[in-house]
Amino acid sequence: MNIENTKSQMRKGMLEYCILLLAHKQPTYANDIIKQFQDADMIVVEGTLYPLLNRMKRDGLLQYEWKESTQGPPRKYYALTEDGEEALKQLNSIWDSLNRTVGILK
Amino acid sequence: MKKNFSINLYGELYDIDEDAYETLDKYLKSMNRYFKKRKGEEEVADDIEHRVAELLWERKEQGHKTVDIDAIRHIIQQIGNPEEIDGERDNSAESSLGENFMDAAKEAAQKAGPAVNGVYNKAKEHLRGRRFYRNATDKILGGVCGGLASYCGHSDPIWWRLGFVAVTCLSQGFFVILYLILWIVAPEASTPEDRLSMQGKDINPQTLGEQIINETHDNDAPFVPRPNHTGRGCLRMLVVGMLCILLFPLIILLTLSILWMVGMSALALGFSTILTSDPMVNSTINFLTTNGGSTWVIAICLLIVCIIPIYTIFRIIRDDGTMGMGLTFTLLLLWIAALTCGIVTGFLTVTNFASWNGWL
Numbered sequence: 001m002n003i004e005n006t007k008s009q010m011r012k013g014m015l016e017y018c019i020l021l022l023a024h025k026q027p028t029y030a031n032d033i034i035k036q037f038q039d040a041d042m043i044v045v046e047g048t049l050y051p052l053l054n055r056m057k058r059d060g061l062l063q064y065e066w067k068e069s070t071q072g073p074p075r076k077y078y079a080l081t082e083d084g085e086e087a088l089k090q091l092n093s094i095w096d097s098l099n100r101t102v103g104i105l106k
Numbered sequence: 107m108k109k110n111f112s113i114n115l116y117g118e119l120y121d122i123d124e125d126a127y128e129t130l131d132k133y134l135k136s137m138n139r140y141f142k143k144r145k146g147e148e149e150v151a152d153d154i155e156h157r158v159a160e161l162l163w164e165r166k167e168q169g170h171k172t173v174d175i176d177a178i179r180h181i182i183q184q185i186g187n188p189e190e191i192d193g194e195r196d197n198s199a200e201s202s203l204g205e206n207f208m209d210a211a212k213e214a215a216q217k218a219g220p221a222v223n224g225v226y227n228k229a230k231e232h233l234r235g236r237r238f239y240r241n242a243t244d245k246i247l248g249g250v251c252g253g254l255a256s257y258c259g260h261s262d263p264i265w266w267r268l269g270f271v272a273v274t275c276l277s278q279g280f281f282v283i284l285y286l287i288l289w290i291v292a293p294e295a296s297t298p299e300d301r302l303s304m305q306g307k308d309i310n311p312q313t314l315g316e317q318i319i320n321e322t323h324d325n326d327a328p329f330v331p332r333p334n335h336t337g338r339g340c341l342r343m344l345v346v347g348m349l350c351i352l353l354f355p356l357i358i359l360l361t362l363s364i365l366w367m368v369g370m371s372a373l374a375l376g377f378s379t380i381l382t383s384d385p386m387v388n389s390t391i392n393f394l395t396t397n398g399g400s401t402w403v404i405a406i407c408l409l410i411v412c413i414i415p416i417y418t419i420f421r422i423i424r425d426d427g428t429m430g431m432g433l434t435f436t437l438l439l440l441w442i443a444a445l446t447c448g449i450v451t452g453f454l455t456v457t458n459f460a461s462w463n464g465w466l
Contacts, residue, residue, distance in 0.1 A: 030153070031160060047188030047311065050153040058146050072163030073116035073156050 020088040027077040115159040122173040129178050136314045187312035236306035239295035248289035256304045349419045356412050363408040393462050400455045407448030414441045
């Protein structure tokens with residue numbers, strides 16, 4: 001078993017799930033996501049977020065709109081699409097069941 | 107003291123140092139090139155540019171008046187590797203010269219047994235993703251030896267240079283032609299991507315960022331723009347010395363061709379009447395005044411054939427960078443044309459002269 005590969009797979013799955021969670025609460029932009037992740041002790045290399053958001057948009061989970069900002073350049077605010085909401089629901093349930101399983105096994 | 111100017115990033119002005127600007131520009135451009143090649147990810151480069159703008163804006167809010175090189179290095183490091191973790195990497199890098207060659211070598215190696223096969227695999231691993239470039243940052247003439255050293259994974263090209271000088275002497279100059287061919291054919295490593303693949307490193311946003319940051323460190327000492335390898339100065343002196351020796355006959359030939367033209371002008375102006383005692387001289391002068399056209403052509407061709415190498419040698423001695431491809435080709439073509447024209451006209455004139463005198 002390639003432990004590094006497993007770790008990065010787990011992290012990658014988690015990352016997508018967490019982004020869906022954040023975007024579900026309210027439309028959010030990349031810097032917000034980074035800050036919230038930092039607050040939640042989740043270590044993310046800033047740069048990895050952009051390709052990920054880009055792919056989730058292409059997969060139809062997220063959509064964005066540009067908003068002018070009083071603090072710096074205009075920002076892309078990401079929100080969930082209907083597909084995204086659906087995906088989040090499924091991920092929520094799998095997360096709950098995984099959490100239970102791991103809790104029992106530990 | 108550094109030159110500083112303003113840039114406009116999404117409507118906001120920033121005062122940025124020249125070196126910081128160049129580094130940022132290099133970074134953004136290489137990100138652009140990188141993501142443009144990947145379908146659907148073109149937008150990521152734009153996201154990165156927005157993020158840079160945002161970080162610069164935050165910095166400005168904190169009261170930093172200008173953007174310096176350290177700030178840019180910090181921003182590049184902060185953004186880190188803009189690639190998905192474990193993102194499927196399609197490393198379908200263009201097959202390099204070396205790889206094509208290796209494919210042909212593969213069968214031969216497998217036939218030859220395990221020992222050769224081992225060497226083959228090692229070489230293949232080494233050449234993966236590596237491309238041959240002329241090394242623009244470490245060169246004496248065209249950077250061919252520097253490039254060869256990088257291609258083979260040596261950090262110091264001194265042995266390649268000495269080797270080249272040695273085989274040139276042994277082969278009575280044949281390797282000079284090989285060098286010139288490599289100089290013309292091989293591209294110069296001009297972008298950070300080129301310099302990465304010259305060293306055989308993977309090209310991804312992470313390595314690009316690192317390479318760009320490293321290059322800024324190289325520039326920290328502006329008076330030593332090139333790495334000072336063993337014997338670099340000595341070798342250059344040697345090359346320059348050899349070129350200077352070459353200069354002498356060229357300059358003598360040039361002087362001769364100019365004297366020739368002066369003489370021809372004198373003849374045309376009618377000074378020939380002074381020298382008419384010897385019948386041989388007399389007949390030669392008669393020939394020259396009637397066949398003036400072809401002798402002028404020879405003189406002009408000789409002039410061009412001398413001036414072009416002299417010009418090139420002076421440029422090399424002064425070390426003011428390589429000539430552009432266009433100029434090199436034009437000069438080379440002009441030189442070959444002048445040489446051919448001169449030889450042909452010369453031959454025709456000599457046979458003409460012989461029959462004039464009744465020798466043929």
